[in-house]
Each structure stands twice: as C-alpha cells, then as structure tokens.
Amino acid sequence: MPVYSHSRLETFETCALKYKFRYIEKAETPIEQSVEAFTGSRVHDALEKLYRDLQITKLISLDELLAYYADRWKKEWGTGILIANKTRRAEDYFAYGEKCIRNYYERFKPFDQSRTLGLETQLNFSLDSNGRYKMRGFVDRVARRTDGTYEIHDYKTSGTLPAQKDADSDRQLTLYQLGLGQRWRDVERVELVWHYVGFDQDLVSTRTTEELGRVREETIGQIQAVEREKEFRPNQGRWCDWCEYRPVCPVWKHVDAVAALPPEQFTADAGVQLVNQFAEKKLEKEKLDKELDDLREKILAFAEQMGTPLIQGNGVRASVSTQERTKFPGKHGALHEELAAFLRSVGRWDEVSDFDAARLAKILENESWPPDLVAELRKFASLERTRTVRLSRSEEEKSES
Numbered sequence: 001m002p003v004y005s006h007s008r009l010e011t012f013e014t015c016a017l018k019y020k021f022r023y024i025e026k027a028e029t030p031i032e033q034s035v036e037a038f039t040g041s042r043v044h045d046a047l048e049k050l051y052r053d054l055q056i057t058k059l060i061s062l063d064e065l066l067a068y069y070a071d072r073w074k075k076e077w078g079t080g081i082l083i084a085n086k087t088r089r090a091e092d093y094f095a096y097g098e099k100c101i102r103n104y105y106e107r108f109k110p111f112d113q114s115r116t117l118g119l120e121t122q123l124n125f126s127l128d129s130n131g132r133y134k135m136r137g138f139v140d141r142v143a144r145r146t147d148g149t150y151e152i153h154d155y156k157t158s159g160t161l162p163a164q165k166d167a168d169s170d171r172q173l174t175l176y177q178l179g180l181g182q183r184w185r186d187v188e189r190v191e192l193v194w195h196y197v198g199f200d201q202d203l204v205s206t207r208t209t210e211e212l213g214r215v216r217e218e219t220i221g222q223i224q225a226v227e228r229e230k231e232f233r234p235n236q237g238r239w240c241d242w243c244e245y246r247p248v249c250p251v252w253k254h255v256d257a258v259a260a261l262p263p264e265q266f267t268a269d270a271g272v273q274l275v276n277q278f279a280e281k282k283l284e285k286e287k288l289d290k291e292l293d294d295l296r297e298k299i300l301a302f303a304e305q306m307g308t309p310l311i312q313g314n315g316v317r318a319s320v321s322t323q324e325r326t327k328f329p330g331k332h333g334a335l336h337e338e339l340a341a342f343l344r345s346v347g348r349w350d351e352v353s354d355f356d357a358a359r360l361a362k363i364l365e366n367e368s369w370p371p372d373l374v375a376e377l378r379k380f381a382s383l384e385r386t387r388t389v390r391l392s393r394s395e396e397e398k399s400e401s
C-alpha cells in the first residue's frame, strides 16, 4: 500500500492525470519544477540553515544567510526550471526570495521564541488503528515553548496571503498535528503556524479533537477515492501553466504544438483553420441574433401602432402575442430573504418552502389566502410581460403549395 502525503492527495484533487503521471507512471518530463517552487525550496534551505546553526548556538548574520541563499540558488539552478510568467525573469524571483528571508530574519531575530525540536522533521503516521492508511509529512520546523505548547511551523513563499478561515480549515498542518501526536506522548497543546514570509505575516490556528477526527476521516475518504480511481482524467485549469507534465499532457498537445510553428504554418494548420471558422460563424450568428432581436422589436412596435396582431409580409405573416405572468424574486434575487422572512412570519412558509414561484403566483391569481396576506404578498411580486413574434406562411402561399 502506498504511503500518502498531503501534497500527494492535493495533486489528485487538482488533476487526476497529473497524479497518474507523477505517482503511478513516474513520467519523464523536461520540466523539473516551476520557478515558484524552486524559490520556495531555496528560502526553505536558508531558514533551515539558520536554525541548524542556532542548534549549535551559532547565530548566523543576515548577510551570511543571504550569501548562503545566493550560493544554493546558483548551485541548484538548471534548465528544467519553468518560468511560466513571461513578464518576469529569474532575477525577480531571486530578489523575492531574498526579501522573504530578510522579512523573516528581522521579524524573529534572535529566534528565541521557542526551542527547536526538529527541522525538516519526517513524520510517519497512520490514520487508522490498523495501519491501513499510512501518511508521511515533512514539517519545516517543530518547536516547543516553555509552557509545553508544541508549534508546527510552515514557511510559505506564495504570492497570495490566505484568509484566517483558510488556515483554520487547512488540512496539511492538521495532518502534521496528527503525526506529532503519534510521535510524542506529551503532545497536548499544539499551535499551527504559517509564516507567509513574502508578506511578513503569520497565520496561527489550533485544532479541536473533533476537528482532528474529522480531518482524519475525510483524508481516509480521499485516499479511498484515489484507490477507486480508474480513469485519471485531466482537469484543465490555470494550474496547467505551472504543471511539469504539460509537455506530455494530451490536453495541450495541439495548443503547444502549433505555438511553436512559424506564422504561415500556424495559419495552415487544419485545427487552427477549423477553430477559426467556428469562431467566425459563431460571431456571425451572434450578429444575426442581434439583428433578429432588433427586427422583432420593430415588428412589435409596428403592430402596436397599427393596433393589430398580424402583420403581412411577402408570402409570410408575423403574428404578435403578449403574455403576462406574475414573477417573484428568485433564490438569488435581492428581495428573496425578505420574502422568505415574511412567509415564515405569517405561518405560510411550509406551503411554498420549495420556493415554487408558480405556486405563489397562483395564490395571488386565485386570491386563495386572506386578503391582507395577499396584499402583503403582492408587494414582492412583479408583472413580467413577454411579447413574441411568430412567423407563418400566408394562407395564399399555403394554398398555392
């Protein structure tokens, strides 16, 4: 049975095909990782170095730490690193990494807030008592405060700062807390800490026993979903721009193949031509639909002016009709909540709780509720008028054919 991790499950949740490429087929790809992931790894290297030195009581200076970061960056950089955002260069990411390290260093110096127990700590644990659902995780830093509270630290270099509610529902560090509980006996109070180093901001959260149990169950359910999966379908989205399997992914076969062609070959490609024709026809159809709408309005106005529902054309006839129906605010309408509150307050909610607008309209039409309620209900209703124009061939034409 495979050992799962948060990132393994996250890959499956993002795209099942990517999961298959990475964890089942272990597919070869010319892209090793995105520049964002590379920058994150180098910042992690530097912060690990900072705390490793501190463990032997050496406090490295910020300049030394930045020099270490620069050195690691140079040594690890290679051609397989993908810069998806073409408006940025490698130097921009390098500078961003420096900023992240500087932010962290200046915020926490002299780094004595808690005692470090482990760096890049590997946690192996089970989600069930039989050891059927095995997990593994690597914690950036595990620490303990003097009051016995454990801290699980995670460094994030992402360019987006999540909301507190995202931290409160985060699965990754919740799983780490489960792992920590199986590693040491005295783990009672645990604080989960995300250092969003690019923003110089931390998010802190805790978990109740119920929340831990729920994440445990949900994760088992997700593992079961992975193990049931047979098709591993691609899930195309903005994340494809950073996916290292894009060069071997069938979704992007045509897009990436024609992107590399010179302009004349690009235009001659059968797929490009078909899509161009389709787009052209669609545009024509939209224009035609618009023209039809305009003509429909003109016929309606003409019929109204003449005071007749039938307008004669050349062998064809337009008949104009008007329908009126009572409309109530839909579930997303502005007045919906107010209407629901009114119906509850007059004890009529059960009659229309599925919010059948047609039923409400019928009640108004038949005035089947007491007059004062009908009057109140009427305040939420509006009259919708639909006018249609239908074409039919003229009688003379019909008899001729």
Ligand code: SF4
Binding pocket: 015, 016, 017, 018, 021, 234, 235, 236, 237, 239, 240, 243, 244, 245, 246, 249, 250, 251, 252
């Ligand atoms: S490129 Fe997109 S669709 Fe293809 S494997 Fe990667 S994430 Fe999935």
